Amino acid sequence: MPNPLPSTSLSATDTDLLHLRRSFIRHLAADHRTPATRNAYTAAIEQLEAFLVERGLPTSVTELTPGHLEAFIVSLYERGMRPTTILARHHALSRFFGWLVAENELATSPMASIRAPAATLPEPQVLTSEEIAALLAACEGDAFEDLRDVAMILLFLDTGLRRTELAELQLDNVDLESDAAYVAGAGRIPRAAPFDQPTAQALERYLAARALHRWTHLPHLWLGRRGGLTDRGVDLAVRHRGRLAGLANLHPQRLRHTFVQQYLADGGSGRDLMHLVGWKSRQLLGRYKTAPRAERLRAEWLRLGDRL
Numbered sequence: 001m002p003n004p005l006p007s008t009s010l011s012a013t014d015t016d017l018l019h020l021r022r023s024f025i026r027h028l029a030a031d032h033r034t035p036a037t038r039n040a041y042t043a044a045i046e047q048l049e050a051f052l053v054e055r056g057l058p059t060s061v062t063e064l065t066p067g068h069l070e071a072f073i074v075s076l077y078e079r080g081m082r083p084t085t086i087l088a089r090h091h092a093l094s095r096f097f098g099w100l101v102a103e104n105e106l107a108t109s110p111m112a113s114i115r116a117p118a119a120t121l122p123e124p125q126v127l128t129s130e131e132i133a134a135l136l137a138a139c140e141g142d143a144f145e146d147l148r149d150v151a152m153i154l155l156f157l158d159t160g161l162r163r164t165e166l167a168e169l170q171l172d173n174v175d176l177e178s179d180a181a182y183v184a185g186a187g188r189i190p191r192a193a194p195f196d197q198p199t200a201q202a203l204e205r206y207l208a209a210r211a212l213h214r215w216t217h218l219p220h221l222w223l224g225r226r227g228g229l230t231d232r233g234v235d236l237a238v239r240h241r242g243r244l245a246g247l248a249n250l251h252p253q254r255l256r257h258t259f260v261q262q263y264l265a266d267g268g269s270g271r272d273l274m275h276l277v278g279w280k281s282r283q284l285l286g287r288y289k290t291a292p293r294a295e296r297l298r299a300e301w302l303r304l305g306d307r308l
Contacts, residue, residue: 015060017052020105021045024096032184034164044092048072061100066110069093073114086117124257131247132157132258138244144209148222149237151199151206155181156238156252159193160259160277163252167231169221176200183278191278 021042028038051072052059058068076086090111097109127135139150156166165183173182179200180192195203210216213223220228229237235252242250256277263273273279 015062015105017045017049017059017061020061020100021049021096024099027099040088041092041096044089045096047089048093051075061097061106064110066113069110070114073117083117090114090116124261125254126258126261127247127254131245134245135241135247135250138241144213145237147202147206147209149241151202152222152234152237153241153255154199154202155195156255157259158195158199160256160263161193162256162278163234164231165278166252167222167229167234170219171221172219174203174221176204191275193276 024045025038025042028041048069049059051057052064052068055071058064073086073090076089081089094109094111094116097106097111100106101109135153136150139146139153141147152166155161159181161181161183169181169183174180175182178192178194179197180194182190182192184190210223215223215227218228222229222234224233238252238255239250242248260273260277263276264270
């Protein structure tokens with residue numbers, strides 16, 4: 001009698017949450033998702049797995065039901081987790097189980113019937129004209145770092161780039177003929193980020209100094225003492241200038257918030273804004289529609305940029 005064919009069914013290990021989580025994170029990396037995004041998805045899946053183990057529930061995705069996932073979401077409320085964090089966990093798990101369906105690991109997602117929790121996103125913090133003036137004044141000087149940081153800050157304020165996007169800029173990504181920076185944002189979708197003349201002038205002054213820098217041969221736009229600036233290097237530079245300006249815990253995201261709020265205050269359309277800043281969801285846009293109307297800062301910071 002011939003030997004039976006080996007079983008092609010998946011083992012419990014193959015369908016275990018943490019086993020499939022590793023494959024999912026590799027998928028996100030191949031899709032050029034940022035490390036921060038991958039870490040957030042990893043945390044959500046690991047938190048779910050820990051909850052299931054603690055309750056003696058199955059950790060194989062083929063055995064999970066909507067009831068299991070709903071109990072997990074409820075447990076997050078019971079722990080006092082913020083609604084915005086719970087919403088992020090819901091989003092991460094919906095994406096994970098949706099990917100399992102797309103990969104034919106599951107017929108349906110157990111998250112499909114679980115409504116996203118209501119959460120009011122925090123109001124964005126934007127800089128005032130006085131704070132922008134102080135920040136740019138903190139960059140005054142002819143030292144290389146002064147010229148670099150004022151160009152960096154004006155580019156943030158003028159384009160709303162993400163910190164990672166600005167940090168990853170290379171020399172050939174900036175066109176001073178068209179006054180635009182070309183970036184590959186979330187999902188590596190390319191877009192142009194136009195900037196105004198004072199920012200172009202600040203970039204020109206920085207590039208002249210950059211040409212004499214010891215690391216000028218590198219492709220990175222932003223240089224530091226040890227070579228090209230990393231994502232963290234950009235963050236540290238902005239925070240340093242913030243401290244000099246008396247702005248505690250200033251971070252690049254606040255510069256992005258300032259650009260977005262100003263764009264809307266100036267009458268810009270939400271659709272155009274989403275393209276400019278690389279948003280896919282209108283949920284983020286809603287945060288700014290409910291925020292107080294911003295001061296009209298653009299003319300002020302452009303005038304200050306001309307002075308530097």
